Amino acid sequence: MRIVRTVAELRAALEPHRGGGIGFVPTMGALHEGHLSLLRAAAAENETVVLSIFVNPTQFGEAADLDAYPRTEEADVELAALAGTHIVFAPSAAEMYPAGFATTVSVHGALTSTLEGAVRGRSHFDGVATVVATLLLAVGPDRAYFGAKDAQQVVVVRRMVTDLRIPVEIVARPTSRDADGLARSSRNARLSAEERRLAAVIPRSLRAAQDAFASGIRNTHRLTSLVHEGLTEAGLDHEYVRIVDADSLEPLTDIARPALLALAVRVGQVRLIDNVVLDPGVDDRIALEGSLR
Ligand code: AMP
Numbered sequence: 001m002r003i004v005r006t007v008a009e010l011r012a013a014l015e016p017h018r019g020g021g022i023g024f025v026p027t028m029g030a031l032h033e034g035h036l037s038l039l040r041a042a043a044a045e046n047e048t049v050v051l052s053i054f055v056n057p058t059q060f061g062e063a064a065d066l067d068a069y070p071r072t073e074e075a076d077v078e079l080a081a082l083a084g085t086h087i088v089f090a091p092s093a094a095e096m097y098p099a100g101f102a103t104t105v106s107v108h109g110a111l112t113s114t115l116e117g118a119v120r121g122r123s124h125f126d127g128v129a130t131v132v133a134t135l136l137l138a139v140g141p142d143r144a145y146f147g148a149k150d151a152q153q154v155v156v157v158r159r160m161v162t163d164l165r166i167p168v169e170i171v172a173r174p175t176s177r178d179a180d181g182l183a184r185s186s187r188n189a190r191l192s193a194e195e196r197r198l199a200a201v202i203p204r205s206l207r208a209a210q211d212a213f214a215s216g217i218r219n220t221h222r223l224t225s226l227v228h229e230g231l232t233e234a235g236l237d238h239e240y241v242r243i244v245d246a247d248s249l250e251p252l253t254d255i256a257r258p259a260l261l262a263l264a265v266r267v268g269q270v271r272l273i274d275n276v277v278l279d280p281g282v283d284d285r286i287a288l289e290g291s292l293r
Contacts, residue, residue: 001081003088007138010050010089014139017086020047024141024168026132029053029090030070030186034176036083038145041173043084050139051080052089054096059127061120065271070189089139096134105129105164107156110249115152115262116273119239128153129160136166144168149175149183151260151275155249175274177203183274195268198234202265205230206276209261213278218255223278231265239264239271246277255280 004010014022023042027035042049053076060066073090080088104126106112112125136144146154154172161170176184181203182196191199205227212226220243227241244251246258255278262275 001077001085001088003077003090005089005091006095007091010087010138011140013087014048014050017048018140021143022046022048022050022139022141024050024052024136024139024144025085026052026054026135026144026146028055028069028186029076030072030189031076031079032176032184032186032188034147034149034184036079037176038147038173039080039083039085041171042143042145045171046141046143048087049085050087050089050141051085052091052135052139054089054091054131054135056096056127056131057093058097058130059124061124068190068269070186089135096131103130105133105160107159107163111152111156111159114244114249114251115240115242116264117152119264125152125156129156132157133160133164133166136161136168141168143171145171145173147175148172148277149185149274151246151262151277152249155247181207183272185272187270187272190270191267195270198236199265199267199272201230201234201236202263202272202274206261206263206274210276210278213255218280220252220255220259223255223261227261227263231263237266239266243278246279 002013004013023046025038025042039049039051055069057066077088106126107129117125158170161168178184180200182199208226208230209223212223217223224241224243231238241263243259243261246260252259258277258279260275261278264271264273
């Protein structure tokens with residue numbers, strides 16, 4: 001496995017592998033099982049696997065959140081090798097945003113103004129779209145792998161890739177969860193033992209809504225109320241709990257098409273997001289088996 005720090009080195013390293021299938025997994029590092037599941041999927045479907053590790057400053061609103069973001073490159077490199085990675089691209093901020101950098105990729109409309117965009121502001125998805133476009137153009141992968149945990153990010157990246165005709169297949173993989181259902185996240189490492197215990201109420205509340213949905217409730221207000229109740233009982237502050245159309249991300253009052261139940265919650269100083277899909281076309285018991293149980 002090679003570690004490269006510049007786009008020029010990356011392109012040179014990839015040159016002999018073009019045509020054989022290149023799979024790309026962009027991350028901000030502090031790798032956990034969720035990232036590794038993406039790398040393993042990439043290794044199963046491509047001859048060459050590229051991992052990027054870059055804590056992208058332009059997608060952070062709060063400087064404190066950026067500073068507190070865990071950075072564990074040595075351990076990441078070891079885990080990445082075990083998961084089948086061939087090339088790690090770990091650029092500096094100056095390499096990604098050289099002096100004079102003046103371009104922003106901006107996806108407009110409901111896709112970026114709702115959920116995370118509503119709380120973190122437009123600049124968050126501008127930062128995501130710009131860095132993902134830059135990375136996709138630097139790597140030139142056949143397939144790029146993203147986690148369903150950041151469901152809105154997947155929708156935004158798919159829109160951008162379609163609009164800009166970037167020739168890559170975007171592959172979304174299921175959310176990887178701890179045994180109690182909590183979605184794995186690099187930010188979980190910042191939870192105290194007590195906060196980690198409390199955080200389990202997040203998947204429990206989502207599961208309560210899934211159970212209600214499975215029993216036939218389609219009204220989004222009733223379903224989000226169930227989640228609110230669960231979180232409030234545990235004393236957790238939510239930034240949002242919302243049900244939107246899974247493709248357009250437009251708000252829904254009743255669920256007749258696949259919908260996304262998404263939330264952002266603060267546990268102490270740590271901001272966590274999670275989501276589940278509520279799909280009236282799928283046998284709900286099977287959907288439940290595959291997601292939270
Ligand atoms: P991050 O390093 O948090 O920016 O995440 C990098 C990629 O890993 C994104 O596509 C995330 O959606 C994905 N990811 C993060 N956590 C998980 C998880 N628990 N399960 C699956 N994918 C994840």
